[in-house]
Amino acid sequence: MNISRITYFNIGNSADEGQDFFDVLKAGFAIFYGEEEIALVKFQSLNKSYKLEIKPEEYEWWEDAAKHIMEVNKLDTSINFLAGLIKSTDQEDNDGMIDFNNEDIQLTFDYDNVNSELFDVGLFCMKQEAKVRNFPNQDRLILENDKIILGKDKINILDLFGSIDEYDSLMAYVN
Numbered sequence: 001m002n003i004s005r006i007t008y009f010n011i012g013n014s015a016d017e018g019q020d021f022f023d024v025l026k027a028g029f030a031i032f033y034g035e036e037e038i039a040l041v042k043f044q045s046l047n048k049s050y051k052l053e054i055k056p057e058e059y060e061w062w063e064d065a066a067k068h069i070m071e072v073n074k075l076d077t078s079i080n081f082l083a084g085l086i087k088s089t090d091q092e093d094n095d096g097m098i099d100f101n102n103e104d105i106q107l108t109f110d111y112d113n114v115n116s117e118l119f120d121v122g123l124f125c126m127k128q129e130a131k132v133r134n135f136p137n138q139d140r141l142i143l144e145n146d147k148i149i150l151g152k153d154k155i156n157i158l159d160l161f162g163s164i165d166e167y168d169s170l171m172a173y174v175n
Contacts (some may be wrong), residue, residue: 001032002035003039003142004033004132005130006141007031007127007128009065009086011028011069011073011085013026014118014120014121015120020115020118021113021114025046026046027069029068029069035057037057038054038055040053040055042068044072050157062090063083065083065086066079081101084101085107087099087100088107089172090127094107106174108173109172110171111169113171125171125172126170
């Protein structure tokens with residue numbers, strides 16, 4: 001499967017102990033976008049193990065991802081709220097909150113404070129995205145079984161994030 005972009009999603013809570021937002025992230029998931037399908041990578045623990053599922057390109061994965069995050073992290077929130085937060089973060093607008101919660105819950109889409117010290121936002125969703133152009137001298141990435149082919153190297157999915165030099169980060173939370 002040829003991959004054009006990779007998006008990682010994690011949920012965190014600013015009430016947890018830590019110095020910055022990355023310190024409080026919980027196990028999440030990644031989406032590898034192909035030409036006709038996507039790969040949904042569900043991390044079972046933070047960067048330790050995962051389950052890989054190949055789905056059609058049009059698969060609406062937000063609720064599936066929310067259920068996974070709630071299960072592995074034992075979160076006490078509603079599935080609709082979490083699915084709406086994830087979809088809104090993915091699409092960078094409030095529409096996901098409307099779709100799953102039938103109300104316009106206003107979110108802040110924060111690009112600037114991602115690497116800052118923790119401040120009180122409660123539950124948040126972190127999105128980090130890389131496109132093929134973020135990999136030096138690469139015109140494509142290939143998912144083969146459970147490995148990513150990057151040039152001449154085969155990289156384990158768990159090690160891929162450390163191979164990304166540049167990615168766009170966004171944190172979304174309720175105003």
